[in-house]
Amino acid sequence: MRPDLRSLPRWMLFVALLTALPAAAGKIQLGDDAVLNVNALLHPQMQLVKDGAPVGGVGTDFFLRRVRLLVFGSITRRLSFFIDTDQPNLGKNGDWNPAFFIQDATIAYEVADKTWVEAGFILAPLSHQSLQGAIALHTVDYHSDLIRFPLGVGKVWRDMGVQVRGFAGPLTYRAAILNGVEGSRLENGQIVNPDDLPRFVGHARYNVFGREEDLFLRGIYFTDHPLLSFGIGGDYQYSAIATASGVHDAVALAADVFLDLPVGEDQEFIFQSNVFSWQQGYDNPRSGTGFFVELGYRIGIVEPVLSGEYFNGRVDAQDLLTLRPGFNLWFQKHTFNLKTEVALSRAGDLSNASTGITGTAQLQLFY
Numbered sequence: 001m002r003p004d005l006r007s008l009p010r011w012m013l014f015v016a017l018l019t020a021l022p023a024a025a026g027k028i029q030l031g032d033d034a035v036l037n038v039n040a041l042l043h044p045q046m047q048l049v050k051d052g053a054p055v056g057g058v059g060t061d062f063f064l065r066r067v068r069l070l071v072f073g074s075i076t077r078r079l080s081f082f083i084d085t086d087q088p089n090l091g092k093n094g095d096w097n098p099a100f101f102i103q104d105a106t107i108a109y110e111v112a113d114k115t116w117v118e119a120g121f122i123l124a125p126l127s128h129q130s131l132q133g134a135i136a137l138h139t140v141d142y143h144s145d146l147i148r149f150p151l152g153v154g155k156v157w158r159d160m161g162v163q164v165r166g167f168a169g170p171l172t173y174r175a176a177i178l179n180g181v182e183g184s185r186l187e188n189g190q191i192v193n194p195d196d197l198p199r200f201v202g203h204a205r206y207n208v209f210g211r212e213e214d215l216f217l218r219g220i221y222f223t224d225h226p227l228l229s230f231g232i233g234g235d236y237q238y239s240a241i242a243t244a245s246g247v248h249d250a251v252a253l254a255a256d257v258f259l260d261l262p263v264g265e266d267q268e269f270i271f272q273s274n275v276f277s278w279q280q281g282y283d284n285p286r287s288g289t290g291f292f293v294e295l296g297y298r299i300g301i302v303e304p305v306l307s308g309e310y311f312n313g314r315v316d317a318q319d320l321l322t323l324r325p326g327f328n329l330w331f332q333k334h335t336f337n338l339k340t341e342v343a344l345s346r347a348g349d350l351s352n353a354s355t356g357i358t359g360t361a362q363l364q365l366f367y
Contacts, residue, residue, distance in 0.1 A: 026367065033077040041068040041135055042365045050357035063091035065141070065362060066134060068103065078110040082215065086156075103156060108165075114213075115166035121158050123216070124149065125165075125174035125203035126233040127254035129274045129292070130157055133216030135366050138270055140339045143292040143309045145320055148278045150240055150250045151286070153180055159199065165215075172205040172212070172229075181240035181250065190242045199240070199250075203233040212258075220260060220270050220296070222333050227260040241280040248281040263297075270296040287314035296328070303328040305341070317349040337364045 028036040043065040052059020067090055072082040086103040090096065106120035125131060130147055153159060161178035180199025185191050205212070210227040212218070221227060235252035242248075256274040263269055275291040290311030296303050304327055311320040326341030340361045346353040 034073070034075055036073040037071070039070040040365075040367060041066055041070065043067070043134075043362055045360060045362040048359040061092060063089055063093075065089060065092075068134075080108045080110075082106050082108070101155065104158060108215075112166075115164070118163045118165060119161070121154075121160055122163050122176055122178065124154070124157055124159055124178065124201045124235065125163065125176055126201060126235050126252060127203065127274045127276070128205075128217055128229075128231050128256040128258050128272065130254075131174075131203065131217045132219055133214070135364075136214075136216070136218035136220065136334050137339075138219030138272065138294055138296060139305060139307050139324065139326060140341045140360050140362050143274070143307070145322070146274070146276050146290040146292055146309055146311055148276070148280075148286045149235070149252070150181055150237070150280060153199070154178070159201075161198065167211070167213075170207045170211075172207060173203070175202045176200070180237040186242055188242075190247055191239075192242050192247055193238065193240050195238070197238050199235070199237040201233070201235045203231060203254075205229045205231040217258075218334075219272065219294070220268075220298070222298075222330075223260055223268065224262050226262065227258065229258050231256045231258070241284065243281040243284050245281060245283045248284070249279070251277075251279040253277045266300050268298050270294065270298070282314055285313060285315045285318045288312050288318065290320070298328075298330065301330045303330065305339075307341075319346075319348065319350050321346045321350055334364070335366055338362070339364070 026037055026039050030036055045063055045065040047061045049059040049061070066086060066088055068084050068086050070084040074080040083105050084103045085100065087098055087100040089098050102121060104121055104123065106118050106122055108116045108118040110116050123131060129143060147157060149157060159178035159180065161176055163174060163176035165174045178199040178201060181193050183193040183196030206229060208228040210225055212227065212229065233254040235250070237250045239247045240250040254274060254276050257272070259271040261269045272294040273291060277289045278287050280287045288311055290309065292307060292309035294305070294307040296305040307324045307326070309320065309322050313319050322343055322345040324341045324343045326339065329338040331337055338361065343358045343360070345356045
């Protein structure tokens with residue numbers, strides 16, 4: 001079979017790009033202000049689950065918690081973009097067909113110094129935890145049992161809309177108008193969001209020491225100067241939730257504190273706590289109040305970590321209590337690390353619930 005010479009220029013360009021990417025470490029300078037970054041994030045994970053085997057023994061599972069491709073950069077000094085994909089939990093419990101989807105897709109324009117207007121598929125700005133990027137988590141994973149945005153809204157805490165983000169002295173702010181729950185008439189005759197109004201989400205932080213300027217916040221910074229900030233957030237959409245008792249507004253409030261304190265040479269103390277209040281109808285099992293705490297002390301590459309979370313459901317027997325002792329090894333900070341934890345959890349009626357035990361080890365490669 002004769003080769004198709006018409007495709008030769010395209011293959012030459014492809015080979016040239018592959019050759020150039022390692023030397024540029026994923027960053028391609030296209031002009032004075034134009035930059036293209038291409039990165040990958042891998043989270044191979046192993047879990048040991050109490051009573052997870054068919055006959056009641058310890059179940060084992062190896063899978064990819066995350067596999068992401070990130071493409072982002074700037075076109076001019078003020079115009080930038082960010083896109084990434086995900087196919088989470090690939091191979092978990094033998095499922096090799098999880099959805100592949102766009103995780104983030106935003107265009108940002110810096111309208112004034114350190115003030116951006118962003119549009120696209122945006123991370124809803126409620127709290128420090130919900131604004132953290134998976135690349136820079138302090139613990140193995142998010143405290144996702146406490147993040148209870150209305151079901152069916154956006155995807156993975158993201159929603160379509162527009163946001164203003166910026167700084168005013170020690171204050172950091174984000175204010176977003178998002179799509180939220182679409183107005184519709186349900187099969188039972190209830191009408192949610194009858195006027196098809198948008199969703200409003202906002203977050204403000206007061207930075208006592210330092211300032212977190214990343215689009216996606218971090219759970220640990222490996223910093224040589226102290227970071228201390230306090231945040232509040234709110235999320236509201238009118239008549240967005242339907243339950244057996246009627247149609248209710250979707251309301252969420254959050255408050256948090258974050259501390260990353262360097263201590264001595266190549267050591268730091270990390271503390272974070274977020275509190276959430278979710279109001280989506282008094283008979284909705286997703287309504288209630290919860291909080292989590294993270295503590296860690298890093299000495300070089302070694303860090304013991306302790307975190308825990310609690311949720312008090314508005315509906316009886318919908319509570320949650322989890323304790324997560326862990327141990328991290330930061331071989332190359334966020335580029336390459338190993339995080340481990342043992343989660344001891346109770347859910348439902350805590351006084352009578354059995355204790356679930358899950359051990360997790362997760363490698364991270366970000367390049």
